[in-house]
Amino acid sequence: MNKLILGDCLEVLKKLDTETIDLIYIDPPFFSNRTYEVIWGDKGEVRSFEDRFSGGIEHYIGWLKERVQELYRILKPTGSIFVHCDWHANAYIRVSVLDKIFGGNNFRNEIIWKRADTVKGNFGQNKKYLDVNVDTIFFYTKNGTYTFEELYKPYTDTYLKQFYKYVEKDTGRRYRLISMIGPGGESKGNPFYEVMGVSKYWRYSESKMKILIEKGMVVQTRKGTVPQRKQYLDEGKGVALQTLWEDISALGSGSSERIGYPTQKPEALLERIIKMASNEGDIVLDCFMGGGTTIAVADKLNRKWIGIDQSVNAVKVTEFRLNKQQDLFSKPFSVQLHKYDYDTLRYKDAFEFENWIVGQFGGIPNSKQRGDLGLDGRTRENQAIQVKRSDGVGRNVIDNFKSACERFDKANFEKNKAANIPIGFIIAFSFGKGAIEEIARLRNEENCIIKLVTVEEIVPIAKKPTLEIEMIDKGLKKDLREIEFMASAKSETGMTGATICFYSWDFAYNGTHFNPEILLDKIGKQTYQFKAGEHKIAVKVVDGEGLESIEVVHLKINGMIERK
Ligand SMILES: C[S@@+](CC[C@H](N)C(=O)[O-])C[C@H]1O[C@@H](n2cnc3c(N)ncnc32)[C@H](O)[C@@H]1O
Structure with missing residues (x-):
């Protein structure tokens, strides 16, 4: 279930099943004229930015609406959506997108997230407007019944001083006094009687009031004042969360959480949303995943998840981020790119590969690993399929395949021959000259058609980029040796630079993780x-197809540097 998918979310969402997702958080590219995409330089992001912006707000809203419509379809009836936006488009998003699709009656909250106390920039002279330091997060549900866990924040010192101002002498417990007056008086059926000389409609029955008084829970601050009840601080959960979120700061440049994704949101923000609106085991989806904050937090909180982004950077950075935080007990996940890596497929477990490629070909794989005379599956028309996880497949494979088909189901073999359709298909990475000649001979001399299919005809494949590391010794800095590393990679096309997305560095590699x-x-x-x-x-390098290579440098530093 846990998946990272590369693609325009509209196309990917269309393929997801209806009413299967419990919680959606999206942080779509804002309708703003900030140029982070240009600095960032990722083709996917730049394209989506330009598309939206050139058409103005109408275009942006239309673009978002199509995607939110799909999100509505895949959300479970008990599910919720949180849409993160800012002043540029929040009014339009609420009225023209969310109210229209989810219905105004399913609006739950407008959360104001205060990102920062001070805002950098905007120091222009004669500036006659206020700096903006908040974002908006709209919370909608699909129906009136939905998952919701009330969250609490710790009391602030000011709150404690103002409200919990009493301390019990004998126990030292801090408490505040709360009203015991029955709301609605007689009309709500509250009993009327006298407590400590004061007659009122009370919240409690006379017998319960008696117990509270005996336990020392009822206090009259002065003679004649209305008695109140103690509420102890150690029994309180904190202050129930409200819609102004001021206690989570945006990630500063020095934050240890920062991974370098320009619009990365803090984990604490997502933790709050995920805890509030989902349970363990629920499915969380973010289809503008960016640096993968939602996915990383959902994974830590034992939720299942689906992450989608149209940028290779986003998908691969999230993959590395997850690998970094996961341990042996974590759930596995898959990464769907547009191309498959030749080496990974070529050296995958044979049975796993055979099953997978037969499925991709549209056939039915064999359930057993052995038997069936080495045949690996069949088409829906009952033609045999054999998979060879190798290159340059030769003549003998063709002859063996032909006799296996004949022995396995003679009647079917003869029927296909007579109908002039293939008796079967052989799938491999490439075929040798001998195999191709044998196919022609069988067709001409024995009227027996066998089709050769390369893996590349079934799934798009590409080769990993190549990677080289050079180093320069920068000498001793105190008693540490400073080294500068330069990684240079070439993508499969042989071009440097343009098609390489980014590098990641592990300076204390343990050899496996x-x-x-x-x-x-x-x-x-x-x-x-x-x-x-x-x-x-x-060092890992990721290319424009999302394919990666790793290079490990072994160093021995002892007076001089030795590269092994
Ligand atoms: C504001 S960022 C999300 C940041 C993220 N919340 C985080 O914490 O890192 C928006 C993301 O939406 C992605 N995006 C833009 N248009 C998209 C589309 N049509 N389909 C999928 N992703 C898209 C961009 O590539 C970018 O990564």
Whole structure:
């Protein structure tokens, strides 16, 4: 279930089943003229930005509406959606998108997130407007019955001083006094009697009031004043969360959470939303996933998830981020790119590969690993399929396949021959000259048609980029050795630069688990300081297809640097 998918969310969402998602959070590109996309330089983001912006607000709203309509369809009847936006378009999004699709009666809240106390920039002279330091998050549900967990914030010092101002002498417990007057008086059936000389309609029956008085829970601050009840601080849950969220700051440049994605949101924000509107095991979806904050938090909170983004950067950075935070007990996830990596497919577990490629071909894979004379599946028309996970498949494979088909189901073999249709299909990465000649001979001399299909005809495949690392010794800095690393990669097309997306660096690689300290380096240049001893540095590069390569540098630093 847990999936990262590369693609325009409109196309991807159309393929998801109706009413299957419990919680949706989206942080679509804002309708703003900020140029982060240009700085960021990712083709997917730049394109979507230009498309929207050139057409003005109407275009942007139309673009978003189509996608929100799909989100409405896939949301469960008990599900919720949170839409993160800002002043540029929030009024339009609420009225023209959310009210229209979800219905005004399913509006639950407008959350105001205060991102910062101060706003950088905008120091223009004669500026005659206020700086903006808030975003809006709209909370809608599909119906009146939905998952909702009330959350509480700790009391502030000011709140405590103002409200919990009494302390019990003997126990030291802090408390406040709350009213015991029955709301609505007689009309609501509250009993009327006298307590400590004051007659009123009370919230409690006389017998319950008696117990409270005996327990020392009822206090009259002065003779003649209305008695009140103690409420202890240690029994309170905190202040129920309200719609102004001022206690979560946007990520600063020095934040340890920062992965380098320009519009990355803080984990605390998503943690609050996910805890409030979903349960463990529920499915959370973010289709403008960016640096993967929603997905990373959903995974930590034991929710299932689907993350979609049209930028390769977003999908691969999220993949590395998840790998970094997951441990042995974490649930596996899959990554759907547009192309499959040749090496990964070529060296995948044979049975797993055979099943998968037969399925992609539209056939029915064999359920058993052995038997069926080496045949791996069949088409829906009952023609045999054999998979060879290799290149340059030769003549003998063709002959063996023909006799296997004949022995396995002689009647079907003869029927296909007579009907002049293929007796079966052989799938491989490539075929040798001998195989191609044998196919022609069988057709001409024996009227037996066998079709050869390459993996590339079934699924798009590409080769990983190549990667080289160079280093420059920058000398000793105190007692640490400073080294500058330069990574240079070439994509499959052989072009440097343009088709390489980013590099990630793990300066303390343990040989198995890539745990990058730097997730998103667009340039491929890093400086790092090492203690004397042995070190492994792993670098990954990601290309425009989302395919990656890893290079590991072994260093021995002891007076001089030795690269093993
Ligand atoms: C504001 S960012 C999301 C940031 C994210 N919340 C985070 O914490 O990192 C918006 C994302 O939407 C993606 N995007 C834009 N148009 C898209 C589309 N049509 N389909 C899928 N993703 C899209 C962009 O690539 C970008 O990563």
